[in-house]
Amino acid sequence: MPNGRQQVPVIIDCDTGVDDALALLFAVRHPGIDLRAVTCVAGNTDVDGVVRNTLTVLERAGAADVPVARGAERPLIEAPRSARHVHGHDGMGDLALPAPRRTPVDADAVTLLRREILASPRPVTLVPTAPLTNIALLLRTHPEVTRNIERIVFMGGAAGAGNATPVAEFNVWHDPEAAAITLTAGVPITMYGLDVFTRVVVPGDDVRRLRASDEPGARLAGDLLAHRPAHPDSRPDDPGEDSGGLGDAGALCAVADPEGLTTHRLPVEVSLAPGPARGQTIVDRRPRAGESELHEGTREQTLVDVGLDVDVQRYVKLYLTTVEHLTP
Numbered sequence: 001m002p003n004g005r006q007q008v009p010v011i012i013d014c015d016t017g018v019d020d021a022l023a024l025l026f027a028v029r030h031p032g033i034d035l036r037a038v039t040c041v042a043g044n045t046d047v048d049g050v051v052r053n054t055l056t057v058l059e060r061a062g063a064a065d066v067p068v069a070r071g072a073e074r075p076l077i078e079a080p081r082s083a084r085h086v087h088g089h090d091g092m093g094d095l096a097l098p099a100p101r102r103t104p105v106d107a108d109a110v111t112l113l114r115r116e117i118l119a120s121p122r123p124v125t126l127v128p129t130a131p132l133t134n135i136a137l138l139l140r141t142h143p144e145v146t147r148n149i150e151r152i153v154f155m156g157g158a159a160g161a162g163n164a165t166p167v168a169e170f171n172v173w174h175d176p177e178a179a180a181i182t183l184t185a186g187v188p189i190t191m192y193g194l195d196v197f198t199r200v201v202v203p204g205d206d207v208r209r210l211r212a213s214d215e216p217g218a219r220l221a222g223d224l225l226a227h228r229p230a231h232p233d234s235r236p237d238d239p240g241e242d243s244g245g246l247g248d249a250g251a252l253c254a255v256a257d258p259e260g261l262t263t264h265r266l267p268v269e270v271s272l273a274p275g276p277a278r279g280q281t282i283v284d285r286r287p288r289a290g291e292s293e294l295h296e297g298t299r300e301q302t303l304v305d306v307g308l309d310v311d312v313q314r315y316v317k318l319y320l321t322t323v324e325h326l327t328p
Contacts (some may be wrong), residue, residue, distance in 0.1 A: 015043025019247025055100035071109025157281030173279030204242035
């Protein structure tokens with residue numbers, strides 16, 4: 001290990017997804033991450049599609065032995081609502097990748113999560129890059145796992161504008177109740193939200209180099225980045241738009257190199273009421289209490305390490321050197 005540091009045991013819960021795939025490629029190849037398992041949940045596409053995509057990516061990355069489990073096929077309360085318009089009909093940019101040669105483990109996601117967390121010799125870092133349904137079910141069903149969870153670093157939420165709605169980010173909006181359960185479980189949490197998510201962009205020259213690689217994992221990373229234009233209004237086939245956003249993979253960069261992410265410990269709660277604010281992560285950035293607290297009293301809110309700034313070049317370099325098998 002570089003600098004003599006121990007590997008971080010990591011479990012990813014995902015809805016693979018173009019940028020979830022980028023995150024998996026990074027986690028498999030970074031020397032500081034011990035990827036112990038991957039669990040799948042409905043989100044970007046249906047859960048069976050997520051399982052298929054996850055197994056395919058792991059095979060391409062040379063990590064076919066990582067256990068994969070099928071999880072929740074819908075949110076706790078809401079109907080499922082996919083993001084195929086972003087990730088393609090198959091959830092993977094319609095790249096026509098071959099079907100995986102193996103199947104998921106003979107256990108559901110919650111069972112695999114519990115087993116791997118409790119069996120880990122060191123506390124596990126959970127990295128959900130998807131709606132938090134599986135994680136909420138785990139924490140409610142097996143609260144004993146919290147004793148061996150170091151931290152939850154989740155891609156979701158926003159301190160500013162949303163994307164699913166003007167104020168709500170997709171992963172939290174997809175299952176707000178699950179997000180609320182996760183935030184109040186008593187585990188240290190880092191929120192890698194839209195405020196930093198959209199900023200980490202791989203330049204076009206690097207995307208083209210990856211796409212020309214003879215190595216299957218690096219080439220897949222390039223093809224995936226080419227499907228994720230840096231600007232939301234750009235089309236993937238626009239010849240003038242060839243840079244690609246890392247998206248979910250930035251959360252794994254934050255696990256491998258937390259100093260590249262600037263966080264502030266702030267009160268956060270999830271809006272659960274029906275209406276236009278449902279699914280919003282309400283981040284209290286005020287320096288002092290306001291009139292509401294003075295008149296009605298303070299409410300107990302979870303303190304979350306909210307990512308508000310990111311060293312873009314540091315994470316781009318980290319990602320590229322990792323997926324191309326260079327030394328970070």
